[in-house]
Amino acid sequence: xxxxxxxxxxxxxxxxxxxxxxxxxxxxxxxxxxxxxxxxxxxxxxxxxxxxxxxxxxxxxxxxxxxxxxxxxxxxxxxxxxxxxxxxxxxxxxxxxxxxxxxxxxxxxxxxxxxxxxxxxxxxx
Numbered sequence: 001x002x003x004x005x006x007x008x009x010x011x012x013x014x015x016x017x018x019x020x021x022x023x024x025x026x027x028x029x030x031x032x033x034x035x036x037x038x039x040x041x042x043x044x045x046x047x048x049x050x051x052x053x054x055x056x057x058x059x060x061x062x063x064x065x066x067x068x069x070x071x072x073x074x075x076x077x078x079x080x081x082x083x084x085x086x087x088x089x090x091x092x093x094x095x096x097x098x099x100x101x102x103x104x105x106x107x108x109x110x111x112x113x114x115x116x117x118x119x120x121x122x123x124x125x
Contacts, residue, residue: 003088005095005119007061009074012037013081013098014066036098037082039106054112060119084115086122093122 013035041051041064055062065074067081074085077092084096095118104110 003091004123005060005086005088007063007087008058008095008115009063009065009070009085009087009092010037010041011070011074011078011081011083011085012064012066014038015068035082036101036104036106037084040101040104040108040111048108050108054108057112058115058119084118086119088122095119095122 040048042048065071070078073092074087077083077085077094078097080098082098082101083094084101085092086095087093096115100114100118101111104114
């Protein structure tokens with residue numbers, strides 16, 4: 001029987017430096033940088049309240065990283081960003097990548113359903 005997912009890693013397709021954050025924020029205002037995971041978790045003023053509620057329903061610890069500070073195991077599991085990686089013991093596996101996150105266009109209920117389905121599928125595989 002496969003090990004259960006014990007934590008999630010969210011990897012944003014944005015730099016985590018102060019300059020990177022500023023560049024991304026200005027890019028979203030003026031049509032530049034874009035990260036579909038950011039659209040799901042953040043508004044222009046910070047973390048979305050409805051995302052905080054979603055995260056609590058997932059009932060798994062979540063770690064958040066940017067493309068420039070992600071741990072090697074999660075990065076190896078997610079060659080393209082943004083991504084959500086699930087961890088089972090010592091193994092990291094891709095749950096949702098840019099192909100799944102992009103079409104959601106910030107739709108949090110659809111994201112929550114897709115992530116829950118991906119977690120179930122990973123635990124059954």
